[in-house]
Amino acid sequence: MGVQDFHRASEPSTVAKGPIVAEPLMARAARAAAVAAAHAEAVDRDARFPAEAIAAAKAEGLLGVMVPASLGGEGLGLRQVMEVCYTLGRACASTAMIYAMHQVKVACVVRHGVGSAWHEDFLRRLVREQLLLASSTTEGQGGGNVRSSEAPIERSGDRISLVRAASVISYGEAADAVVTTARRAPDASASDQVLTVFLRADYSLERNLEWDTLGMRGTCSAGFTLRAEGEAAQILPVAYETIHAHSMVPAAHILWSSTWAGVAASAVERARRYLRKAAAAGALPPSAPYFTRANGELRALRALIAAAVDRYEAVMDQPDALSAMDFQSQISLLKVDTSELAVSAVMSAMRCCGLSGYRNDSDASIGRRLRDILSAPIMINNDRILANVGASALLTEVAASIKD
Numbered sequence: 441m442g443v444q445d446f447h448r449a450s451e452p453s454t455v456a457k458g459p460i461v462a463e464p465l466m467a468r469a470a471r472a473a474a475v476a477a478a479h480a481e482a483v484d485r486d487a488r489f490p491a492e493a494i495a496a497a498k499a500e501g502l503l504g505v506m507v508p509a510s511l512g513g514e515g516l517g518l519r520q521v522m523e524v525c526y527t528l529g530r531a532c533a534s535t536a537m538i539y540a541m542h543q544v545k546v547a548c549v550v551r552h553g554v555g556s557a558w559h560e561d562f563l564r565r566l567v568r569e570q571l572l573l574a575s576s577t578t579e580g581q582g583g584g585n586v587r588s589s590e591a592p593i594e595r596s597g598d599r600i601s602l603v604r605a606a607s608v609i610s611y612g613e614a615a616d617a618v619v620t621t622a623r624r625a626p627d628a629s630a631s632d633q634v635l636t637v638f639l640r641a642d643y644s645l646e647r648n649l650e651w652d653t654l655g656m657r658g659t660c661s662a663g664f665t666l667r668a669e670g671e672a673a674q675i676l677p678v679a680y681e682t683i684h685a686h687s688m689v690p691a692a693h694i695l696w697s698s699t700w701a702g703v704a705a706s707a708v709e710r711a712r713r714y715l716r717k718a719a720a721a722g723a724l725p726p727s728a729p730y731f732t733r734a735n736g737e738l739r740a741l742r743a744l745i746a747a748a749v750d751r752y753e754a755v756m757d758q759p760d761a762l763s764a765m766d767f768q769s770q771i772s773l774l775k776v777d778t779s780e781l782a783v784s785a786v787m788s789a790m791r792c793c794g795l796s797g798y799r800n801d802s803d804a805s806i807g808r809r810l811r812d813i814l815s816a817p818i819m820i821n822n823d824r825i826l827a828n829v830g831a832s833a834l835l836t837e838v839a840a841s842i843k844d
């Protein structure tokens with residue numbers, strides 16, 4: 441199924457019966473994951489959008505689960521969505537990352553757009569039509585510096601326009617809307633940013649950079665010139681600085697980490713099967729201790745994410761605590777720690793499986809998981825995060841006790 445077919449298959453008429461929402465979330469996620477798993481190899485081989493898996497997620501009503509019930513959604517939180525990312529990540533890393541990136545944008549619009557008539561209408565439509573949202577933050581020479589924008593929003597009365605050198609937009613061509621950062625106005629500084637929702641009919645994408653990568657090939661994260669027009673009401677009514685600290689970074693780091701944990705779990709599961717088969721044949725290979733290591737790394741990874749979501753939920757209604765250096769450092773470093781642990785867990789699983797793990801043609805092959813997970817440390821480069829957090833860490837006292 442190509443992107444064109446996907447758009448046809450996802451048109452509102454085909455989902456008019458409405459998504460299945462009566463069943464428990466994880467049963468619906470498991471069905472979408474089964475579709476994702478069936479197509480994961482082809483998606484990776486052909487570097488193509490996982491159209492079947494995303495169509496299944498739409499049919500299961502998974503795209504609007506975080507929208508409040510008053511707007512037609514299920515009012516679920518990151519805690520539930522991270523489990524969906526983990527489940528999808530075990531099946532197909534690209535599908536899970538697409539779902540995670542979509543939900544990061546939904547989290548921002550739900551938290552900062554409710555109360556704005558345009559965004560409330562948009563959220564209702566998102567649930568009804570299961571709209572898939574893409575994200576544009578990377579721009580021109582700025583790379584992963586999300587808190588800096590080059591292209592400004594231009595205004596003419598109530599109308600706005602934006603022309604952006606969007607060097608990476610995952611699944612840009614398959615998305616139904618794009619949520620993009622931009623400079624507030626031509627005379628604003630690079631860090632004075634807004635976040636704006638543009639619907640598919642509002643923009644054109646001129647592709648100027650392909651996506652032929654080691655892993656995460658199905659995210660189809662090509663580069664484009666984004667040309668968009670819309671109404672001023674499409675700009676979220678809160679400064680991006682606040683959205684970034686209160687919603688974007690926590691949601692991105694928790695949901696990306698959950699996706700990577702799913703990929704790691706899939707590698708660990710392969711190593712487990714490999715060892716059980718070897719044990720049944722009479723002898724464990726000398727590489728068996730690597731399984732213990734992989735399993736421990738996966739456990740540590742899950743514990744980090746669980747602690748982070750607890751911490752976020754504890755402060756999410758306290759703007760001062762959310763903006764505090766302590767919370768911001770911890771949530772920033774979550775991404776650094778989980779991305780490195782996930783790479784390590786997948787690597788340990790491969791060492792456990794030895795040549796069978798290294799081969800592409802064995803049922804213990806770890807290759808795709810390893811290639812996919814290697815994107816984790818560079819997806820907002822860990823070096824950049826460490827450099828940013830480093831300065832504030834210098835101002836913080838070294839902990840005087842274990843627990844506090």
Ligand SMILES: Cc1cc2nc3c(=O)[nH]c(=O)nc-3n(C[C@H](O)[C@H](O)[C@H](O)COP(=O)(O)OP(=O)(O)OC[C@H]3O[C@@H](n4cnc5c(N)ncnc54)[C@H](O)[C@@H]3O)c2cc1C
Pocket residue numbers: 541574575576577578579582583584585608609610611656659661815818819820821822823824827828
């Ligand atoms: C799978 C995947 C999907 C993506 N999808 C999207 C998307 O949908 N939309 C989008 O907008 N972007 C997307 N991105 C891009 C992402 O948001 C980052 O822009 C990108 O990963 C930055 O990569 P980079 O390594 O070139 O880092 P950059 O931040 O551009 O940095 C380049 C180099 O400079 C170093 N560096 C930079 N700043 C510092 C610093 N302060 N201190 C020390 N070293 C530094 C880095 O280590 C790196 O080696 C995606 C990336 C991946 C991997």
